[in-house]
Amino acid sequence: MQRSIRCARRAMVNASRTTCRLPRTPSSCQGRCWWRCCWSAGLAQSPVAVFRSSASMSGCSRFLSPVCFSLECFSMPCWSPRPGSWRCATCWLQTSWLQCFSQCCCLSAFAPDVRRCVRGPPVAGLQDDRCMNKENFSPAVIVTAESAESRLRREAIALRTEVEIARARNLQLEIHLQQLVASRSWRLTAPVRWAGRRARDVRTLLRVARVVMRDPGKFGGISELVSREWKASGARGVGKALSLIANGPGDAEPIHHVHFLEFSDRLGRELREDMAQWPRRPKVSILMPTYNTPADVLRQAVDSVKAQIYENWELCIGDDCSPDPEVRELLDALAASDARIKVVHAQVNGGVSSATNRALELATGEFVALMDHDDLLEKQAIYRIAEAVVAEDPDFVYSDEVIVAADGEQILGFAYRPQFSLEYLRSHPYIVHLIAFRATLLRELGGLDTSLSISQDYDLILRTVERARKVVHIPEILYRWRTQSDSSGHQQKDRVMESSRKVLAAHLARTKTPGEAAAGPAFNFFDVRYPLEPGLKVAIVIPTKNHGALVRQCIESIERTVSGIDYEIVLVDHDSSDPESLAYFDSIRGRHVVLNYSGPFNFSAINNWATRQIASDFTHYLFCNNDIEAIEDGWLGRMLELAQRPETGAVGAKLLYPGEEVCQHAGVGVGLYGAAEHYGKFMKVHLPDGSIEQGYMGGMIVNREMSAVTAACVLIRCDVFRQVDGYDEQLAVGFGDVDLCLRIRAAGHLVVFCAHALLIHHESISRGKSATDPHPEDSVLFKRRWADLILEGDPYFNPRLSSTSTRWATVVDASPKREVHRRVVALR
Structure with a gap:
């Protein structure tokens, strides 16, 4: 056995020292690929079949086609500064197309035809005419015995060969791309491509404008986001941010393969x-x-x-x-x-x-x-x-x-x-x-x-x-x-x-x-479901100015849907002047409390003032906009079930737009659009097949803690409200509810979204909509006060979700980063 191995190695070395001169024709080649290249790559230690031959390129191709060879030199046309050059895939030798093929070809013993020879006599030649051109080849074939070590070595050689072949093919693709870009047709169609890109940009800007027109309050947050992306990533970052704002989750780039998670x-x-x-x-x-x-x-x-x-x-x-x-x-x-x-x-x-x-x-x-x-x-x-x-x-x-x-x-x-x-x-x-x-x-x-x-x-x-x-x-x-x-x-x-x-x-x-x-x-x-404790009493605070019909709808819907709960409606009349509204307010004084408030509009001040005027035997305050309409029985009980717990400070409801088909509020995400925005906004509450829309991981159908909820309908424990000194009256119109929830959380209490309390919010009917940010001073104060939280991210909103989407759109980049902001909760 050892003698056979020595003979095989001697034959390989002798073969590597022989150079063949071939005719100078495109189908033939001549060249040197020294055996020391193979020896340094470790090929000399593997069982091989060695060929000494003088052959045309076509003969070599026919011979090598059915086997997996370890050293491959192939005639792939490649563009280079010197026309008509060829590249050797393994040795990376670039010569003219007249010097292409190597004399010594190491065949992997596990190739089908060679394997048949291994199973034959100890020393055998390849007798298959399909593998040899007898006129062009006079082979001396020596096949050594297989072993576990040699099989592993051959596999490594084959893998190295595949890598080199892939590199060569990649080079070919790059060359074809260069040829395409340099072609006349590519230059002639440049204006068409430019027009297409500009059309997509215009479409994106129009969609962003539609988002802002739907909700002008988002303009400030979008502006800050664009500014931040410009500083971080330039025009590319701005384009990506605007695309996410315009397209939402439905058009976001899908992620189909785990290479997006690559660990560098x-x-x-x-x-x-x-x-x-x-x-x-x-x-x-x-x-x-x-x-x-x-x-x-x-x-x-x-x-x-x-x-x-x-x-x-x-x-x-x-x-x-x-x-x-x-x-x-x-x-x-x-x-x-x-x-x-x-x-x-x-x-x-x-x-x-x-x-x-x-x-x-x-x-x-x-x-x-x-x-x-x-x-x-x-x-x-x-x-x-x-x-x-x-x-x-x-x-x-x-x-x-x-x-x-x-x-x-x-x-x-x-x-x-x-x-x-x-x-x-x-x-x-x-x-x-x-x-x-x-x-x-x-x-x-x-x-x-x-x-x-x-x-x-x-x-x-x-x-x-x-x-x-x-x-x-x-x-x-x-x-x-x-x-x-x-x-x-x-x-x-x-x-x-x-x-x-x-x-x-x-x-x-x-x-x-x-x-x-x-x-x-x-x-x-x-x-x-949690049973209600005895002794719970709710003061429902409803501020309004005029809009008697809207207030009537709100109060009557509460009276119709709330039973078995001790509650009292406190209507706060803010300098109403409409005779019909005043008449209605007077008509309910017998069964509800009507308070008269005078002064400039300040939502926070009005609510704070109202809580000071009413009796102190209430356990909870329900702050309710005058454009809220209750549509299902038991909604207040569902909110009380969660709000009665000693660790809970505030509970918010699920709000729909009129028509009951589109969600308006499923909690508030701090940092969305640069400040804060509602989860689930503008999402359909039912899928096309009639089943309920769950939201991301059930976000629209489950009770869960979060950073904030809207005060359009929020239930707050009275002692917690007093502990945090109520609403901050510096925030007269906007973000007062979010700020209140964040201070409640900072005081050690939970804020919970109740998905089973369902109401309609006729949003902004009483005060109307503005074409710009209706409360710029409030926005600036809120962002300054909670800048760290906005920058770090809402702990109940995953950083891999888009901050420019209310639908829990995923961010395309899912690759790991060096720093991760862990979310820590102390339970005891």
Whole structure:
């Protein structure tokens, strides 16, 4: 055997020293591609077939066509400063087209025709006429024996060859592009292309103008956004910002492939530099339950863990007695390949929860993350977890994720989550992946509930937040969630809903929260009803000037839809002069309170004054515009259910435009359009098929905490209102409600949006609409006061969502960044 190898190497060296002179014709070539090029590339160590020949180009092509060769010199016409040049794809030798083909061609032994020879006699020649032109070739073929090492070496050679071929093809495309740009037709059509670009620009500007005409108050925010983009990115940034404003989410550039999430080498270096400054590097254990996982899928999952830039991790795999013996063999091989990978095999099948708990028994890390056996981690995932542990000392951490198809590459959607919201979690299990727990806390909880085969992760998260001191949200995609059509969650929706409802009911019982969990308006959404406490009393404050018919509609709709609640309507008449309005106001004095206010219009001052005039036995104030119309029974009760909780300061309602088909308010996002704007504005409340519009991750149909709600209809606890000194009277017209909500949150209370309190808002009928910002002084004061929050971003609005859209449009750039602003919530 050793003698055969020496003979093969000697034959290859001799062949490399021979130069053939070929006729100077386009179909023939001559050239030198020295054997030392192959030797330096490591080709001399692999089993090869060596050919010494004098052949025409056509003969070489016929010979090489059925095999995969390692050194490829091919006749691809390439443009260069010297006409008629050729490029060698592997050695990158550029010569004239008369010097193209190499004499020594190393054939990969795994090619189909050569493989047949390997299976034949120890030394065999290629006898297939399809592979040889006998007139042009007189080959001396020596094939050495295969081994595991040689196969790996050949694969590496083949991969290098593919890279070089791809580079050559890329060069060809670049050349064709240069030829196209230099062509006469391209120059002649330049005016047409210019006109098309200008037409698109005009269309974008017209759409932006329409947005401003619809709501003139957005002009200031759009101007600031354009100015900021101009300073940051110049004309390109301005164009991108205007396009997002004009087109909205429907026309936003779609993201279809995970290359938008690429982790750059530069970012890796930057994060390692930051890591060097950490005072410590906590170990993170990753728990992965497995059961009959396809080998390629499992390898990809494990490889994504091994590719982490943060190296102080351990992967604890709990196999749930997989009947496929290949799974056990693969798991054992993975454990043997890396000391950080631990595997435990169950003797009986116990389910996902049992397998995860067995993996937890192996864990030695300070923090524990959960990962499914068919999903993938982004390269910085464990780094971000460890970074949060070092900086925030949390008990529970969760991140954003991307939903991909079974191939792991095609993007189906994004889960951009807000800051932690308990009411949101009770309405919808919006936290899924990536999740990580303090190991000691997870063990105290007993791990996952083994009695649950569905919704066990939802149960674990609820039990965790019941005892956690601090919850951290990392607003970055750290997890790639493969969707499988055969998962239990897709096939058994009824079981999932019932199991999750029971989990939610158990959570309410453990926390001693009176309430009942019921199915919500869509799959995986729930409606928690809280019984009203005795002694609640609401003062409904309605300021107005004239507009008696509008006030009548508002008051009568309240009287018609509110029952079983102790309330009193307080109408504040601001210097009304219309006789019909005054007559109506006088007619209701017997059953409601009418106060007379005089002075310049100041919405904040009027409401503050009204609260000082009424009795002190009220528990809540409902500030209500005179153009509000109640349309459903029980809306005030739904708001009171949330507002009666001691941690809640204010509750807002879901408002529709007249006609009840278009949403006007589903909460307020601070920073939208440079200041603040309503979520869900101008969105249809029903889809074309008649089903309810959920909004992004249920944003229009769930109760959830947020930064602010509109005062067109807001319920505030009286003691909280007095604690923050009511409305700021410096904000006479605009942003007084948002400012009040932000000060309520700063005082330690929650602001909650109630999706089940539905009313119509006949917006701005009483005061009319302005062609410009109707309250520029208020806008300037608000932006100055809350500049840091506007710059950093609303914690309940994910930074990957567009700040120029009220419809939760996603931002095209989903790539990871060096800095991430974590959202931290202290629960205790």
